[in-house]
Amino acid sequence: MSLVFPDYLDLDYDDGRDRTAADYPTLEDKLEKAAAVTATALEQYERPAVMWTGGKDSTLVLYVVREVAADMGVPVPPVVFIDHFEHFDETEAFVREWADRWDLDLVVARNEDFARLGASPGDEIPLSALGDDTRRELDRLGYEGETVVLDADTFEGNHLLKTVALNDTLEARGFDGVFSGVRWDEQESRADETFFSPRHDSEKYPPHDRIHSILQFEEADVWAAFWNYIVPDSVEGYPAGRVPDALDDLPEGVKPADLPVSPKYFEGYRSLGTESGSAKSDDRPAWVQDLGASAEREGRAQDKEDLMGRLRDLGYM
Numbered sequence: 211m212s213l214v215f216p217d218y219l220d221l222d223y224d225d226g227r228d229r230t231a232a233d234y235p236t237l238e239d240k241l242e243k244a245a246a247v248t249a250t251a252l253e254q255y256e257r258p259a260v261m262w263t264g265g266k267d268s269t270l271v272l273y274v275v276r277e278v279a280a281d282m283g284v285p286v287p288p289v290v291f292i293d294h295f296e297h298f299d300e301t302e303a304f305v306r307e308w309a310d311r312w313d314l315d316l317v318v319a320r321n322e323d324f325a326r327l328g329a330s331p332g333d334e335i336p337l338s339a340l341g342d343d344t345r346r347e348l349d350r351l352g353y354e355g356e357t358v359v360l361d362a363d364t365f366e367g368n369h370l371l372k373t374v375a376l377n378d379t380l381e382a383r384g385f386d387g388v389f390s391g392v393r394w395d396e397q398e399s400r401a402d403e404t405f406f407s408p409r410h411d412s413e414k415y416p417p418h419d420r421i422h423s424i425l426q427f428e429e430a431d432v433w434a435a436f437w438n439y440i441v442p443d444s445v446e447g448y449p450a451g452r453v454p455d456a457l458d459d460l461p462e463g464v465k466p467a468d469l470p471v472s473p474k475y476f477e478g479y480r481s482l483g484t485e486s487g488s489a490k491s492d493d494r495p496a497w498v499q500d501l502g503a504s505a506e507r508e509g510r511a512q513d514k515e516d517l518m519g520r521l522r523d524l525g526y527m
Contacts, residue, residue, distance in 0.1 A: 215386055215417050216410065219254050226404040226425055231395060234426040237434050241274070247405045247423040248278040248389070255387030258287040258421070259317070261376075264305040264472055265482045266432050266496075267391030270424055273440045275389060276312065286314065290379055290388070293320040294362040294371040296331045296484035300473050308470055319379035321371050324360060331486065333360045347374050363487040373415075381416040389421045395428045429480070433497035436471060444470045455498055 225247075234240045251258055252275075260275055262268045272289065279286045291305050309316040323344045329335055334357045337345055348358065353366055361367040380388070392400050407420040427435070433453075442450040445468050447461070454460050457476050466473060474482055478490035480499065492499045 216408070216419065218256070219419075221250070221254065221406045221419070223404060223406050223408055225406060226422075227402075229426070231426050231428050231431070237431055237438070240424070240426045240431055241435065241439070243405075243426055244271075244274045244423045245278050247421065248274050249282065251387055251389065251406075251421045251423070252279060252282055252284055252287075255419070255421075257383070257385050258387040258389065259383070259385040260287055260289045260389040261391070262289045262291055262305065263391070263482065264291070264301045264308075265391070266436065266472070266475065267393060267396075267424060267427075269391075269470060269472075270427070270432055270435055270440065271389050271391045273435075273443075274423060277443075286312075287389070288315040288317050288383070288385075290317045290319050290376070290385075292372050292375050293318050294375070294484065295320070295324065295329070295360065296362045296371075296486060298474055298482070298485050298488075301482060304472050307467075317379060317383065319375040321375045321378075324371065329360045331360055331362075331484075334358075335360060344370060344374070361486075362484050377415045380418055385418060387419045387421050389423060391424060392420070392422045393427050393429075393432075394425050429501050430497075437497070441469055441471065453497060454495070456495065 231240075234243055260268070260272050262272050276286050289309065291309075293302075305316070308314075321344065323341045324335070327335065327339060336357050337348065337355070340348075340358075347370060348366060351366055351369060358366055358370070360371070362371045379385070392403055394401050394403065403420075403422050403425055405422050405425060407422060409415055409420060410417045424432070437453045438450050442448045445464060448464060449461060452461060457466055460466065460469075466476060472482060474488075475496040478492045478494060478496065478499075479488060480491045480496045480501075482488055491504060
């Protein structure tokens with residue numbers, strides 16, 4: 211990691227402060243801002259990366275990065291997928307399939323301590339079996355147990371399996387700017403975020419910035435971007451603006467596997483997390499549900515949601 215970071219950057223870290231999605235009233239306004247933030251990031255960061263979960267928000271971020279990078283004639287940055295051992299099988303398959311189709315440099319981040327042990331979700335693991343770095347992270351949290359359960363939806367599990375895995379990758383690869391699919395409306399602890407968000411406290415994480423290019427999008431806007439831009443640009447002949455009501459409502463000749471849309475969204479999930487900590491909101495596809503009737507992340511494990519502020523202070527998204 212650069213010793214002079216962030217001295218080589220000239221950024222407005224207050225950009226977006228005290229703003230809301232209403233300040234970007236149309237989809238075109240939102241996309242224009244996303245493209246401007248992305249262009250600035252690609253110009254200024256020396257080693258940027260894109261955090262990609264395979265979910266709708268990070269896929270939108272990745273789409274804008276790919277489009278802007280093509281316009282600028284620069285490479286698409288590496289894409290970081292955090293393997294917390296509890297993804298839906300469909301999520302992992304989707305990420306690997308589209309990383310291949312889009313010729314992405316896919317970097318898989320994971321806590322190697324748990325991988326080395328061959329641990330599975332729900333396993334109770336003695337702290338004595340873990341490495342010094344992992345035990346040190348538990349000490350930071352004030353954890354006093356003699357074992358820890360492999361569960362990415364607990365406070366300790368989220369930190370060890372996601373944040374620590376990400377921080378290890380940031381340090382190993384020297385990434386200085388990380389694109390993230392955070393939105394103002396998605397979670398209360400994210401409502402005050404800015405487009406360029408500093409993470410410079412070396413006592414907590416490898417110094418870097420988070421690039422929040424789609425803060426100004428609301429859930430419905432994300433899906434509008436999918437059906438008007440992302441899908442038509444990825445699937446030859448797909449009519450822009452054609453929104454399917456179900457799997458059997460796709461244009462003739464188009465199969466679900468042709469779409470850069472996680473199949474879990476067709477099943478009714480609106481927000482994708484761990485397999486055990488995510489629930490369907492409805493039986494209808496996410497984009498045809500009444501998106502204003504319930505919270506988007508209502509189907510996510512709420513213990514973790516309640517701790518989001520503390521988790522973000524440790525370096526979580």
